[in-house]
Amino acid sequence: MSLLLEARNISKRFGGVQALQDVSLSIREGEIYGLIGPNGAGKTTFFNVLSGAYTADSGEFLFAGSALPAGMPHEVVQRGIARTFQNIRLFRDLTALENVMVGQHARTHAGLFGVLFQTRKVRDEEQATTQRALEWLRYVGIERFADTVSKNLSYGDQRRLEIARALATGPKLLALDEPAAGMNATETAQLRTLIEKIRGGGVSVMLIEHDVKLVMGLCDRVAVLNFGQKIAEDVPATVQRDPAVQEAYLGSSHHAA
Known part of the structure; x- marks a missing residue:
């Protein structure tokens, strides 16, 4: 598999x-990649820098072979990177359909004139956007x-x-920030099936998650951050056996066991 994302000395x-x-770190095309670590390890900060919400003090990201804008x-x-958030950030007073339609803004082409005068092109694009949003739901x-x-x-x-809203942007890489947080066992199992489905559809996945069982059973490779x-x-099997990981993330009691 060829490299999709390279993070260089961030x-x-x-x-x-x-x-x-x-x-x-690097993520390959078609890979599910886990990023784990204790609270405060820097996982969400990494996502925020990757997505452009923060600017790195040094280092760079290469995506599909070229530098990402900071x-x-x-x-x-x-460019093809979408993310979700640790704390859900939906438009709470919009419908599910409208939320996904908003996610497609990066792929629509209507200009101000067309929107104001509701040209045929704009109406056709809006109809297509609605249909695609329903398909993502x-x-x-x-x-x-x-x-x-x-x-x-x-x-x-x-x-x-x-x-669904993130997928509506048409990503090559989907970054999920603790998607299983607050889910029960049934919901987590459904989430795992969905992530595997997303990968099967040609989208690479980067996953921050505290559910170690989910990460180790789902990801192709795992990186661990600490401080x-x-x-x-x-x-995953090699990472689980790493004494530094057991001490920093899984806990010394797990290491003793």
Whole structure:
């Protein structure tokens, strides 16, 4: 598999806190890649720098062979990287369908004139956007809630909706920030099936997750952050046996066991 994403020596500091320090990793096309570590390890900061929400102090990202723009989230999306958030960020008063339609903004072409005068081209594009949004809701299994205001959906269905909205941007890489947080065992199993389906559809996945069982059973490779530094990167079985990982993330009691 060819490389899709390369992170080269990414560093980010907030005041006296070194959130990331020379973090390098790579993700291949068609791969499910896990990023784990204890709270405060720098995982979400890494996602924020990758997505353009933060600008790295040093280092760079290469995506599909060329540099990603720093601090420009809309351009990152247009290049083919979409993400979800640790805390769900939906438009709470919009329907599920409308939320997914918003996600397609990076792939639509209507200009101000066309929108104001509702030209035929704009109407056709809006109809196509609606149809694609319905297809994404169907893809994640919540099409029956198309007309439901998102704040009225269950927690698990809100997570699915956020994934549908991200997929609507047409990504090559989908970055999921703790998608199983707050889910019960049944919802987590359904999430695993969905992520495998997404990978099967040709989209690489990068996964931050505290559910170690999910990560180790799902990911092709796993990297571990601790205090902003990468302390391990390998296939799940090898990472699990790493004493530094057991100490930093899984806990010393697990290491003793």
